[in-house]
Every structure is written in structure tokens, then in C-alpha cells.
Amino acid sequence: MKSILEANEAAALRKALINGELPDERGRFGPFGGRYVPETLVPAFERLEEGVKKHLHSPEFQAEFQQELREWVGRPTALSRAPRLSERWGTEVWLKREDLAHTGAHKINNAIGQALLAKRLGAERVIAETGAGQHGVASAAACARVGLPCSVYMGVVDIERQAPNVDRMHRLGAEVLPVETGDKTLRAAINEAMREWVSDPAGIYYLLGSAVGAHPYPYLVRELQSVIGTEARQQMLDLAGSLPDVAFACVGGGSNAIGLFYALLADDVELIGVEAGGTGDGLGQNAATLATGTAGVLQGCYSLILQNDDGQVQETHSISAGLDYSGVGPEHALLQAVGRVTYVTASDDEALEALEELCETEGILTALETAHAYAAAKRWSQEHPGKRILICNSGRGDKDMPTLTKYAARTRTHAAA
Amino acid sequence: MKSILEANEAAALRKALINGELPDERGRFGPFGGRYVPETLVPAFERLEEGVKKHLHSPEFQAEFQQELREWVGRPTALSRAPRLSERWGTEVWLKREDLAHTGAHKINNAIGQALLAKRLGAERVIAETGAGQHGVASAAACARVGLPCSVYMGVVDIERQAPNVDRMHRLGAEVLPVETGDKTLRAAINEAMREWVSDPAGIYYLLGSAVGAHPYPYLVRELQSVIGTEARQQMLDLAGSLPDVAFACVGGGSNAIGLFYALLADDVELIGVEAGGTGDGLGQNAATLATGTAGVLQGCYSLILQNDDGQVQETHSISAGLDYSGVGPEHALLQAVGRVTYVTASDDEALEALEELCETEGILTALETAHAYAAAKRWSQEHPGKRILICNSGRGDKDMPTLTKYAARTRTHAAA
Amino acid sequence: MQPHESISAAIEAAKAEGRTGLVPFFTAGYPEPAEFLNTLRAIAEVGDVVEIGVPFSDPMADGMTIQRSSFVAIQKGVTLKWIFDQLESIKGEIKIPIVFMSYLNPLLAFGFEALAQRALDTGVCGFIVPDLPFEESGEIRHALEQKGIGLIQLVTPATPAERLKLLARESRGFLYAVTITGITGGDSGLPADLAGYLDSVSEVSTLPVCAGFGIRSAEDIVNVGKHAAGAIVGSALVEVLEQGADPAIFLRQLR
């Protein structure tokens, strides 16, 4: 299985990507993607794929989904100008406000879409994994909304650093199942969810939270999240009068990023995904999968992963639980391979500083995950003054309070400064 | 000063209210309202009143305010149907989703409006009080957005029970000043803010958080919050095809309630405000000002207050910090006196149960304040089956986690039940 | 002589003696209700007018000292009615005019008519109501005036000139010149431009002007006395009472 493309192949795949022709029938984005799952789950995946084909773009499902997005999630989310941040950066910044979506992040777009699908497919209960807890909260809320029981797997490391979200899941009626195995974070939680699913492939719907995993998840999640970019694109035209020069999104599994980028692929807009640079470049010090990973199969799909020479997946580090993942969605792997999207990193420290700067200048407390996008955008704007920048403000930072209070304010200057 | 109206007087005032003719030039809603402030603040109030007259309805201010509401606050907030709750209650429930506004409650409508005003009036810094912390967070965010320093007074009792919001205020660059005096809750925080204001009436802008206090605050806050009802009214017509039979809102100081009700005063819609019934009917066991209070002057205005025979204001109790206040906005006192709005109470226990029920049925974690409105609406719907109900979902419950985790789940049934 | 005129007369009399009129303030029943009358008697020996604070649950114009005294007094059962009853019990004994300092709500709860009558009956000549601006004072002023009781107006350094004139004209007993923009009990000293401010207030006032807020020492009184007829000493006196010291001794060294 290869991961490096010939020039002509890359050009063809780039075109196919932009034309919306990927993934192909086998769930491939060029070499990436596919479906690597235990035999027990093969029929379940086939049913899911059938279900997606049948319902996802059907008028009935779309009517229901769009209504929930509008009336329950609160879409369209706002597009905010950021005048004081723009002034500081010497550029023009616009924010797509996914933090204003119900439960506080873009995750809900996917969660409610899949919950509606689960209901149509006759699932008896829903399981989900979560890292930052945002997808867990979103799943709990979406399942309550459609009336399905929900169990959420969450690593004990994440349970600690995202405590507010654990309480919220409980309140929303979900069962939170602590995962003590593996790296005790998102990756371990996905493994546990898969194990559970194997035990009842027919009764369980697995509500995966990012654009990762086996086909059709990367496709399904992208379709459900692409509302971000579709809205933002139109809002930029309406409010700013033109598309941005560049768009930034943080990349954990890659769902908010693909959600934003997908609608902009055909446009003359530079696209930059931002991974967690953690504390350094060494293996285990970051979660910079696209920047430093190699091709492999993890949790159902062929993509880039952080692994050693023996193919053992490595533990990662990021201050943000939602980016702390050794894999990445296969579509991003291809977007990088064909050169349509650039992926960079921002460190823990840069993210913390960016979070503070946004608080001070615009009164928006963003998620630590999202803060990585700001950090990279700030760096970029210093090299490209006067440009128009769009940033996906993927979620709010309330959940990060336990982590933030651990770190002293780094750049505390007064709000009025 | 009287508080009981003759029938013809009541009829005339009711008409004046509905026609938007109140408050009068002296800041009176019939007998209620006015401006009872230390002489030092009189010029500051006069400047404020002038400023409100000059700017509030000016095209420039309105353009700026509406843009901030749309692009930064995320308005219009959604109107959600609540199918599973409706089924349980045997009625048709619609929710006005102020919890989706930036920072998580309706408070931001007022905060950003006043922060813009403070800027125009040349204030050097902003002070605010807070009970639940929502107004403090909203003020901190709004001040950061406009670039003014912000200090928030908060009672130490509230600091404890709304800890998440304290952290958020800090993050947003505000100074949180613990109030150890008086009842150590909202009322004491207002007193402290007033004391601070007296020390620098020209440089400070006092950003009051509810439709209470001396003229022009009750008017100013109502005008800024009336966007809730204006939107909800139109959304009901668009989505439900008609206005609701009845609308509910919780009442602390009364800002979300007046915000919702104001646009519906002239309509054939029953309006019900819900106060905190606390643990019982005794003085000090609740915060049911309209239901059980008597007329008096507290913190700048003549309205109903909870007081003893000697005119000493009484401590209150509510599980929700935002309703835990001995006074209430003067417009509500009049709306009750003229019979246009009915005010009822919901107890701590009822609020907790209602909060859980909404979580389970609709996947919405509401604020404890807001939960009181649900509890009363549920009771009402049992007596009036099949009606169309609108509830102001004034805020989200994330901030209430410390309180909620103290109380065992009362009615825990499974989300799928 | 109307009751409120006896207030101005007392201040004028001090002035005639070449003294600055001394107006001690203390919270009724603080620190012990049982000591109220003795404290009052002791203070009345030295002061020219005495200002009795009616405790209130929400003293928003007051600093920590007076807040504290207010809460304690309320807790120990002090009410407006109790204060009147106490005064009635020694009727005629206090030879200097008595002024009540009260927030509006306790007065409202008592009822304005009843208030004026009881004030008249117990020798209370005037009221200072710190949360009642002139514009809202019509009803109570009317009720008090019926009995010749004065409603004392306050002016502050923030008061514009036009308004100063209005308040000076409408005050009774004396005109209360708040020396600082701030609450009671501050100890950051008197403001630098105090003289000019007090002169401008005295200029427009036909009534004697008494300065208050932040006056703590004999030196303060000397400074104030050059530009105002009287001086009000509040938090400093309350602190003396709090410590169980003799108020008369404290006041005498101010006089």
C-alpha cells in the first residue's frame, strides 16, 4: 500500500477531490481510507454503508437533519469579524463560530446527523468515544434528543482533564465508561468502543466523532460537517464581500477542518490545517500526524499515523485532549499528498497564548483545540500582512478550565491593553 | 407611595404599558420605578439617561448593536420545538434558545449593548455585579470585545456555587471582586458595585445586569433584551404558524422575562413569570418577590421587595444564584398590578426535576434559573392539555455543575424511557 | 421656632461662639442597644446637633464601619420604632437637636405621616436620607414639612452648579456638603481642593453648611471649619464606640 503519489496521479486525485468524487466505492481517497475492521463488524459496516447511501441524501432525512440543525443546534452559526484581533495582527480576521452551536462545538453537527441515522437504521443503543468530551456531550445530547440510550467511552486521562464535560454527559443521561487501557486517551477509547460494538454489531450504532475510521465514517462525517464550510463560504461573500485569502482549522481527527475546507476546495483560498505541536518535535511529544507521521492502518483506515518502525502506534502529547490522537482522517492525508492543503503545527505554549489573546481582544473563550488554529494563523499573518483570514472557531473553552487553571497566565496583559 | 391601583387607573396603565409609553419621563411604571440613588450619583445617572436618549435608538448605535448581536452574539437564537417533552406533557412546547447566545445566556444581549454605550459615553472602565456569574461572564466578554477594563462584584456564596463562571471571567480578563458583606449574594454585590461607582461616578460605567435598579436601567435593559421576544414572536409565526397560547420565563431581576414578554404584551398570549419558590413559603426560604413581597425601595427603585415590617430587606433562598434576589424589576411589579402577567413560583426540587426532564427528553442542559420556568410550565400544561407553550430557555446549565453534583439525581430514569 | 429651624440655630450658635458646629453621628443601638441612651446623652453633652443612624440592611452609601454597625444593630433588634420609643422614654432630656440618618425604605415601611408625627413627638428635627435624591422626595418632604421637620439635602463635589443652587434652596436645617466622591468611612484624607468646594457651597447656601464624610480629627475640623459652619463626624465616632471608649472624651478633643 503506497502513500506517495506520482505527479500525474496527484493531479488526477486533486481534481477528483475537488469535484467531490472521493471517496470511491471502496471508501478510498486515493491510496488512503478503506475499511480495516474485524470480520464480525463487516456486515454492520455494510449495513451502515447501505443506510448512508439510502438515507443521507434523501429528501426526508435531509429535511429532518436540516431542521434539527436550524432549530436545535442553532445553525447557521455566526460569522464574527474580529476587529481588535485584526488590529493586533495587522490583518483582517473572520471567525466561524462553531462554539455557538448547541453543546459548544462543531461536534454536534455530526452527532445529531448520525443519531438521526441510527434511529432510522433501527439501532437499539448508541455507543461513542470521546477525547475532549465534546463529542461525548454532543452524542449524549443528540441521543437524548432522538430518544436512544447512549454510552460513551473516555480515557481516564481525558476524564481528568475534561471533567466538566464528564458531568455534562451524565446529566444528559449518558453512561460514561472510563477506559484504563492503552494510552488512556482518545485512541484507547476508540479501541474500547470497537470492542463493545463487536459484541452486538446488529443492536449497536457506533457514533464515531471525527472524520476517521473505516469507510463510510470519513465520508459520513465530512458530509455532516460540511455545513460549516458551506455556511462560512456564503457568509464571507455576504459580510466580507469576498472569500478569504486563507482559511485555518485545527486538526485532531480532522472533522472541523474537513467541514470547513470541503466547501472551499474549488476556490482560490489557501487552506491550512493545524495540528498539535505539543512540547516538541520528538515522537511522543506531539500529535502532529500529518506533519511527521507515516502511512499505516489504525482503527479501520489507511492514513498517516504516528508509529515507530515496527508499526507500533505511538502515544501522543497535546495539551488539548481533542487533538491528542495518533491518527488522522484519510481525506486529509490525501489533501496533503496532492498539495491542496498545508498542514502545520502549533505548540502547547503557542495555543495557550493564542487562547488568551482571543479572550482579551474579542471576549471569546475558545477551546484549547481551536487555539492551535489561532496560533498558526497569527504566525502566518506576520508573514502575510493585510490578508483576509478565516478561522474555524471549532468550540468553546469552558471545558478546558481544569487544564487552563493549571497553567499560569502566560501573556496576561490587561483586557484594555 | 402606593402600590395598589384603582380599577380605572390599572386599565389606563395597562394600556400605556402595551402601547410602550412606560416608563414615563421620571422613570416610572405607574407607581413603580423611579431613581433612588445617592446624590453623588445623580449627575452620573443624568448623563446616563441623556446618553440613552441620544444613542440607544440612534441609527448608528442600532447598526453597531445589531451587528454585534448578529455576528458576535449569534442572533437570532434558535426557536426549538421540543417533541419528546411535548409528548410527555401532552402539549406543544417551543423553546427560545438564549442558551445558544455567546457566553451561554440572554445576559449577553444587555452586556454588549451597555458596553457599546459605555464606550460611546467615554467611560474609562466598567464595573458590574453578578449572581449566577452569567452577567459577569457576559460583561467580561463584552468589555473585552469593546476594549474596556472590567471589574465584577460577586458574593462569596455565589463564587462558590458558580465556580466555573468565576474562572471564565478571569480568563476573559475581568477582575472578580469577592463580596463578603450583607447576604454575600447578588444583592450585596449590587451594593458594593454602587459603592464603587460613587467613588468615581464620571470615569466608571456601571453595567447593571437585570431590569432592576434606578431609572434608566429597567428601561435600558428591557430595550436591549426585547430582541428575545421580538425574534421569538416572529419565529413562532414562521415555524408554528401562530403565536403561543402562553409564554413562560423565569424571573430573578426580570430581564429575560421582560425581554420575552415585552413583544407579546399586545397579543392574546397568556404571560407567566416564574420566581424561585426555594424550599418553602416562609420569609427567607424563597425569592418569590412578586408572589409574596411588598412595595418598597431597594437599590434604586420602588418596586416589590422581600422585607420585614420594619423595612429591612430579607435574605432569600434559591438553589439558583440568578434568582436569589430580594427585589424585582419595577415593570414586573406593574405588569402584575395591572393583571397582564401572572407570577407563580417553582421550588428548588421542582426546578431540579425539570432540569433533568429536559436533559432526558431533549438533550438540553438548561440553567437552574431557567429550570424554574419549565417546572411551572409543566404544572400549567397538566391543567391545560393540548396548548401551545413558549418557554424562554434563558441560559445553559454548565455553570450549575457544582450545584447539581451536590444534589443526587432525583428522577433519574433512562434517557430512552 | 420650627423643629428644623432649631437645627440651623444650633449650628449658628456654635458659629457665633467662634466654633465649628460639631455634628456627631452614630448608629442607634450600636454596639449595644442597652447603651443607646447613655451614648446619646454623652454625645449630646458635646455636640451641637446629633445625628442618629437608623440601621438598614442595604446601606449602599456607607463604608465598612457603618455597614458593620448597621448589621449588628439590626441583629440586636434595633428598629425605627424602637429608636422612637427610646427617645420618648427620655423626652425633653436631650437638649440639642436630633437628626435621623436613614435610608428611605425603613421610613417608607413606617409610613410618612406616622414618621412626621413621631418625630415631632420625640424631638427629632430633621432627616437625612442618603438614597433619596431631591426629585423623588416630594411625598416625604410634604409629610415632614407639615410638622416642621426638615429634610436635609446633600450636595457633593460632583453636583453641578445649577443643581447645587436647587439643593441649597430646598434643604432644611443645614446643607450637607459631602466632602468626597465616595462612601462614608474613607481614611484617605480630605481632598486637596476641599476649601474651594466648601466655599462654593457656602456661597450659594443661606443655611449653614455642614461638611461630612472622612472627617476624623481635630485637624480635619479646623480645616473644614474655615470654609463651613459645621462638621459631621461619623465613622470615626462609630469606631470609638466599637472599641468601648468614651464618646464624650473623643468628641471633646475635636471641639
Add this chain to the structure above:
Amino acid sequence: MQPHESISAAIEAAKAEGRTGLVPFFTAGYPEPAEFLNTLRAIAEVGDVVEIGVPFSDPMADGMTIQRSSFVAIQKGVTLKWIFDQLESIKGEIKIPIVFMSYLNPLLAFGFEALAQRALDTGVCGFIVPDLPFEESGEIRHALEQKGIGLIQLVTPATPAERLKLLARESRGFLYAVTITGITGGDSGLPADLAGYLDSVSEVSTLPVCAGFGIRSAEDIVNVGKHAAGAIVGSALVEVLEQGADPAIFLRQLR
């Protein structure tokens, strides 16, 4: 005879003896890498085919026992290359066919061509890849087949009839019939409808069918043996090794 044929032959041979083919599974290098070859030798004395687990960081089809053994082995330095090296060091000594159980990623990292070659060189006759459904297996199957190495397919109670036929046809060595819907290491017993399920699998398969997952006791093997040619014993054996007990003794009482 191709390597993969030796696997089927071994199971058939047991059957011919009237026995159920015994396929012990253990994680390479667990609990101690130094014991790997001794353990292998002991197991090879009793088993008909031996299944060696290549440890992987993300064993998503495995229960707690095999997860634990995997993590420990990785921590102690066990890699695919190390396992091959160990086997090479005793080349020819192990008389029964060796099968590797490995998740796909370590194989991918090793490279499929190199993998097939080293397998051939070290007596590894087949591979079981629990996260590789048939549809994704083209490349590795092709590489293995070049060397006569078998890719063993798994079927489960959830596998539809059509697919069962496909997998039976495409498997090499034996057909792995997963007895339960679930992960390895369950101890809730074998399912009630096991007989019917295994019969239906055996019916479509020309290869011997080996049942695996949840087989822990001699009794289980008797039950399974009535409807399948072989039985795979995994977690139960790993637990024996974990306790430091003799695997041969444990296996002998199963046979």
C-alpha cells in the same frame, strides 16, 4: 506441499486420529521474551498447529488478557523482526506448522514482500489478521501466496451466508470460525446455538474448520469437536503462562 497446506494437513491428521485438532495461541515473548522459545517448544509438543500472537499497540479485537500480554511484550521489546529472528535461531526444531496472528499495521511496516520471504524462511505457514477483511486483503494475499503462505480467513456468527461461502473459498490453511460475536477472552461460555453454527460453516468449507474465541476447557473442546475439525485455545493459555504454569500440562488435559 505448500506451507499453507501443511496447516490443513496437521488438522486433518488429528481428525484422522479421532481427535479434535488443537491450536494453541500465545503472545510472543509473554510474559518473558527469554522464555519464548521454551514456551514454544513445550506448546509444540502438544498442539497440532501453533498460533503465535504478534503484539500490537491497538489490539481492538482482543479482550483484557491478550491486550495485557500484548502491551507487556511490546514494552519488553518484542517486535515482528525479533520473533522471526528467534524462530530462525531454532529453525527446523518446531515440527508443527506455525501461524502468526497479527494486526495489519506491524505487517505493513515490515513490508509484505519481506514478510512472505521471512515467513517462508522461518517456517511460518500462515497468517491470521483480525483487522483485515477479505476485501482489503488483496496485496498481502498476493505477496503471501507467492511463497505458498496462507492467509486464514475468519467467519463469525454474524457473517451472512453468501459471504461465508466467499470466505470459505478464499481461506487457506483452515477456516477460522469465531464462535461468538465478541472479542477474545470472554468467559461467558460458548453460545447455545454453537452446533448449528459450526455445522453450517463446516458444510460450506472444503478446508478444515477451527473454532476459536471462548474455548477454555476439555469440555468445550469436546463440544466443539463434534462440529469442527479443530479448536483454538487463546486467552485460557495466556492466563496459564501469566501464572507461570506449565503450558504443556494445561494443553495435555485439553487434548
